[in-house]
Amino acid sequence: MIVRIAVHCCCEPAKRLGWVEIPRELDHPGSINFIAMPRLEVDETGDRSIIHGIAIRTEIQELRIPLGSGFKTIRAVKSAHETIETWRRVKGFIEDQVRVDL
Numbered sequence: 225m226i227v228r229i230a231v232h233c234c235c236e237p238a239k240r241l242g243w244v245e246i247p248r249e250l251d252h253p254g255s256i257n258f259i260a261m262p263r264l265e266v267d268e269t270g271d272r273s274i275i276h277g278i279a280i281r282t283e284i285q286e287l288r289i290p291l292g293s294g295f296k297t298i299r300a301v302k303s304a305h306e307t308i309e310t311w312r313r314v315k316g317f318i319e320d321q322v323r324v325d326l
Contacts, residue, residue: 227251228318229284231311232300237287241308244301245316255283256301260313280304280314 225248233239250256262277282304288295303311311317 230298230300231303231317232287232298234302234305237300238289240300240320241303241311242317242319244314244318251284251299253284253286253299255281257281258314258317260306260310261315263313277313278310280306280310 226245227248228243228245229251230243231241233241244258246256258280260278260280263275264272265275266272282302284299284301286297287300287302288297290296308319312319
């Protein structure tokens, strides 16, 4: 079974970047890896180059996020300092349509 888990920014834990789908058996605190798929880039001169795929080594963690006068604890994937452009290349990543700060 597949579950959807939030991806949150490492530097600003209240900032949700989107969601990833993972097998239920991986939905627990600890290390997890994702692959950002390679892509073809064409510059203004028409030259093509391949942006190689990269491994994103990160973790699922319980994050404590400020909410009103208290805190909310959520389980989320940490973004591992990768940009939203990199996460967009991860199969199964669903970007939030608007910035979400919890």
